[in-house]
Each structure stands twice: as structure tokens, then as C-alpha cells.
Amino acid sequence: MSTQIQEPETETESEETSEHQQQRLADKRERADMRERAEADLSDADETVRIKVFRYDPEVEGKKDPRFDTFEVPFYKGMTVLDSLIYARDHFDSSLTFRHSCRQAICGSDALFVNGRQQLGCKTQMVDLEWPVRIEPLPHAEVVKDLVVDMEHFYDQMEAVEPYFQTNELPSGEEQRQTRENREKVKMSTRCIWCSACMSSCNIAAGDNEYLGPAAINKAYRFAMDEREGAEMKEHRLNIIEQEHGVWRCQTQFSCTEVCPKDIPLTEHIQELKREAVKSNLKFW
């Protein structure tokens, strides 16, 4: 036996059988077929892809006026949008600036506006896009430089919902119990990587700067639905998201759900919180 075998991540994966899940897999299969066809069209050798990248630097002459730079990067099978940016930076222009780290869709730092859609650069295959590929910073956020946007507002909204577990009844020396069903219920909501794609895609958030936004409301959902926090805390959490710039602003346009790279059913979560809020208000009548 190996000294270091990491066990199959089977258990939780098999728990996942929601419709949402099935849909996601069907989409994947379809995309794989399309990709195969797209790749067949590309001869492997000498193929390059053109990227048009948004540039802006408040400090540097010639970059103060936003513009697009075009880079011609060699294409290879498996290439992602992030790979193309790294290539352009390392071979053509080392001042090209963007955030990235994990390149596996878990750090949430490279959400970009690619061909008019919010996506993670590292998770987006070049062959899935129309070429040339247009890469811009996330809309509705202040641009710091090139593709880097200011995230402060997003972080503030996340913090506004008291994004931490609060419970009073802790058994000593052992864990609190939680049913499998309850964990399943909150599971998708806990997958958020704070990339801000949803916030950037949301029309309401664009118009109302104080709107908590889909990610923060999802964070509230994550705790409000966790049975370990207890009923009293749930009331408190519902109060937070019921505030003027909370759930009731959402007009169910689904754009957040469409762009979330973690497939979190954001709109569904917001709707469910609305229903919960109504129920809990009725209690007091």
C-alpha cells in the first residue's frame, strides 16, 4: 500500500444528485463534443489566437486613456484564457497586470469579462470562445490597473452579513451534530470563492451601490440554513437580509446564477430566503 494515498472523494460526490447537478453534467458533455469539433478544425501546428486586452494605468503616460492591446499568442490544446494572458505578459509586455494565483478555480482572483461574460480566466478554455478573444476587467467595479479591479466594495458587502458562525450551545470536547440532510442543504452555498462575478453581472447591484448582492446574500443563506446556529440566530440573519438593500431588491433575473463559476444556485437561494422571511414575518401576526 502506498504511504500517501489520498482517498477517493467519493462520498460527497455521490450525495450530489440534484437536478441542477444533472444539468451541469449534461452541459459538460455537450461542451466536450463541441470542443472536439472545434479542435478538429484547428490544425495543431502554427495556430495562434489573438487576444484583445483592456489596458489602463492611472500613472503612466500613454496608458491613462483606456485602450485595447492586441497580442498574438501560440495556441495549444488545453489552453485557457489565463494561460494566454500569462504568455502575453511573460513574452510581450511584462507590465500587463491581472490577478491570478491557484489556476484551478479555487482562489477566485481571476474573474474577468471575457467576450462579454464574467468568467474565471483559469477555468475558461480558449476553444470554447469565439476568436479573437476580448478580455476586460469586471464591469461595475473601479479599475485599478489593466484587468485589476478594486474589490473593497465586494468585501464590504460580504462582511455586512456577519459572515461567521454564531452559536451558543457547544458540547465540550466533541463536535456539534449536524444531519446529513442539513449539510446537503447548505453545501452548494459554501462553495463560494468570492470571485465577484455574480456581483459584476447583476443589474440591480450596478444601479444600487448598497444592495448586498448575490454573493453576500448567499453567504447569509449559508448560515441562516445551518441548523447548528439555532432558531434565534436564524431570525437575526433574516432581519439582516430583509433590510432595505437586501433580498427584496432582487428581481430574479438569474444573471448571477448564470455566471457563477461554482454553479451555486444563487437566485434559488435568494428566493428561498424571501420565502423564509415571509414565513417568519407571518409568525408574528
Added chain:
Amino acid sequence: MHEHDVIVVGAGGAGLRAAIAADEEGADVAMVTKLHPVRSHTGAAEGGINAALRDGDDWELHAYDTMKGSDYLGDAPAIETLAQDAPEEVIQLEHWGMPFSREDDGRVSQRPFGGLSFPRTTYAGAETGHHLLHTMYEQVVKRGIRVYDEFYVSRLAVTDHDDPENRVCHGCAAYDIKSGEIVGFRARNGVILATGGDGQVYDHTTNAVANTGDGPAMAYRAGVPVEDMEFVQFHPTTLPSTGVLISEGVRGEGGILYNSEGERFMFEHGYANNAGELASRDVVSRAELTEVNEGRGINDEYVYLDMRHLGEERIYDRLENIIHLAEDFEGVNPVVEPMPVKPGQHYHMGGIETSEHGETCITGLYAAGECACASVHGSNRLGGNALPELIVFGARAGHHAAGRDLGEAQVPTGPSAATEPEDGLDTPVEPGALDASDEDVAADGALVEPAEVVDYAVESERQRVEDMLERDGTNHAEIREDLQKAMTENVNVFREEESLKQALEVIKECRERYQNVAVSDPSRTFNTDLIHTIETRNLIDIAETIALGALARDEFRGAHWRRAHQERKDDEWLKHTMISWNDGKPKLYYKPVVLEGEEKEYEPKVRSY
């Protein structure tokens, strides 16, 4: 200058836990991190976190498994501490709300992992690290702990006493990435380094792009020895284009490895006639590379990992996660085609030498997490043992830095713990700096006043940055690329005397070229070109210690394999390789392994499973 009691550098699992611990002690603590905390690489960990929580298991078994897994190069007091503290820490995480996977009775689930005699790996789906990171960050928000995010720490502020053991760390200098300003951080009590891994030393790694070994490089240049740097863990199944990890779960479920001739090489070429694909990580990695080297690789680069025969239903049911990874990052649909895989750097067992309390030999300087080497993994880390390391040693470093007395450490640290110097190591080039004045310790007389020491560090950094911005010269990316290539070719899974020497020569060349490295982006705003340039210097120092350590150790232990020395030589090598930076040069010496635990002594045995 910012001033706090405790400054934590890095906000991954280890940094967050350290900050919470210091806060628990009532200290005024701040975190300084180059990435926002939730962007830290701890988020990528999948498998789980080991802790003896159940009847039938206990910390002693966990300690025993870890000692054996380490190939007897772990220090018993540190390993016992890990095993003793882990259960409480994991329960603590649960109490902070971490969404662990659950059993029918509502308790947290545990599963078996390789090398463990009890199923003690606790997990949260296939995203244990993500949940661990977010749960602890939530606690940091709750406590209102100050976080300076997107601040790059580039130098420690340490007094200039001759003997490193007399030096004191008073803080650090950091570069505010957003504004370009260089700022001093003064720590009244202590600085805790929690900067994570250094996978970027190699061109193919499961690690994040930010994992550049900054902490160990800074500590090393300030006079703290680095320990057991030759022990680098490679994972056999990573995607060729990105290095993204394909979990061993695929082979666990029956996935098969093929070469370009369609042979199931683990059996057909006799690499592991019993375990086959399920042999340990190092064995499989070596087998894959041998196939490629002998011309049976695909595109001269990788082999195939095939799971199609498992059937669509089973794959979707048990390995769905893998479908997403292969699809999103390699453009391959593993249900209908085999996945290309090759070995990739995964984890660094070595790092900053610390005691089991997280202290280094410099007063006021601590380290925890992957950047540190309290020596719990020895020459080989067991899966699921890095995450408990983060929280156990992160917490201890935090408590200690904030003033709690943890008693006397059993693991000795610092140059005075040396047993013997290495002499006669035949290196092809003189390792170390080209110019001995290029040092990171304050060096102009008896600089000891805390504020002055910090100011000096800030001033030196300002100078360094200005120089790099002003001059013309080489771009760091070229140097980094050559360095990574040399490490992958020569200090990889296979190690031979000649190639190790070759690597040292390339490293020296990289140092020379780095002398006139230049940053072409003139902007002060979010200058990533500059950050990457500073990181590249760190990679050069780290690469050198890995190559030196590997050249010195002529035996086969854990992850370290030498072609001409295929046995574990306990008589000679039951000791830690220590490298410290003296007057601009690395100095190599040894420290004995502590095999004596609280109540028993661990006896080295043949490692078979």
C-alpha cells in the same frame, strides 16, 4: 510605520490560525499578506485533515504512523505534538462552523488514507482546504483582526548581532501592492511567517503561482537555518498543461496507467508487481518518468491515466470532480478519452527550522505551516497531515508569540544545535551570493533599537526597489523560466550527482543574471512585474538549498532518490540537513533526529505496507 504586538505574514491556514491564537491571548495582532486571505493556496487542498477523534484510535497511533511515514526523519516531540493537538483543533474548527461531511448520526465523517492505521482523515467533501480557509477567515472577521491584504513582505527587520541566536526580529518591510509604497511593520512581540509552499521553484507544480518560498528565503537570509530542503514531494498524477492535481482517488477506484504502446507499465515493466498503480507516490512518479525517458511517453512528456472502463455511471457517481478538472483545465473529457498525466511538484517537507512551539533561533521570529519545518513530515509527508500541521503549529506559534509560556522546547534549533559540519561537499561552483555585501540582515554597526531596525529594513527595500525600477536589464521571467527548467530536469524525482551539479551551475548563472534584473513597468500602482521580480530572487535561494541538500545526501530516503545510492543509510544519515546563510554563503551542517518521544523511543524499521 504600523505597530502591533504580533505580525503574522501570510493568511493561509497557518497564518489565520496563528492570528486567531494571538488574538485569543489578548494581543493586538495584524496579518500582512500578499493575497487576500481567501485567495491563499490552502483553499486548494482536497483530501482531508488527520486527527484521532474516535474510539479505537488515539494520538499515539497517529504519531506512530507519522513517524513511520516520515521514514524516521521526523522529530518525535513535534510529531507527538501534532497528533496530540489535532483532535482538539479539528473540533474547534467544527465549533467555528466548518461544514464537514457527516455520518448518519450527525458526527463528522472520517475516511481511510494511505499510510494510516485507522480511518482518521476528516474531510469536507472534496474541498477540505477551501472550507478550512474560509472558516478561519470568518473567525478573523468576527474578531476584527486587522488584515493588510495585498501587501508584499520583502524583508525581515532583524538586529545585526554576529551570532544569529542573538538576533532579534522587530518586524518587517512590506510593499503596498496597490499604492507602491514601502511600509514598515513593527512587531512588539513577534513576527510569524506563514507564507506557504514554494512549488514555483519547479516549472510543473500543483502549487499556486504565488507559492514562491518568500518566507523561507527571507528567514534564511536573516540567519535562520533551513532544514531538510532536499525533501520535495512529487505527485504522480497532475495535468500536463497546468499541474492541476488529479486525486489518487482515480487510481483508488481502479484507474489504469498506460504508456504510448498501450502497455500497463506499472505491471508490464515491473515497477510494482503487487500494488501496480496503487504503489506509493514516489514509486509511481519514478515509473512514469522512466517510461517517458525510455521513449514510451506520449508526446515525449506524459502517460495516460484511463478510467473509461469504470463506466460512465460509476465515474459520474464517484469521480465527478475529476470530470470537471480534466474538462476545465485540460480540455479532455475523461469519460470518453484517457487523461494525460505526469508527475508534478506537490509539497515541500523542508523549510524554516522551528521548534515544536514554532520558534526559530532568532528571538521574536516564528514560522508555521508549509514554509516551516518543525519536522513532522521528515522525508515524506502522509496525505492529510499538512492541514493539521497548519492549525496545530499555527496556533502554537500564535500563542507563544503573544506571550503564553509553552514550556521548554524539546526540538533544538539554531546553529548551536549542530552536531557536525559538512565538509568536503564537492560543488562545481561556489554557491551563494556573488557579492557578500548583498545581505538581508541590518549591517551597519550595532543596530538594535526596534524602530531603527525597522526603518533600516524599509530604507534598504526602498533602495533595492528603486534600483530595479530604474536600471535597464534582464526581465525576471527569463531567469525564472531557466531556473525552473533546470530544477525540473536535474533535481526532480530522479537525482544523480552529475545532474545536481549541473543544476547548481545553472542556479549560479541565474544569480549572475539576476544582478542586473530590471523591472520594465515603471508604475507604482499594482506593479506585479516588480513583485514577481522580487519573488524570483527568493526562488533562486530556495532552489540552491534544495540542490545542495540533495547533493550532500547520498542515500535513498522517502522522496529523495539517488541513482547511485539506492538504500536508506541509517548509520550515516539519520540526521537533518541544515543550511544557513553566513556572510553571503550557504553553510551546511547536520542536526540529529530526535527519536525520543514523551514516553517512548521510536525505533527505525523497514518501511513496508
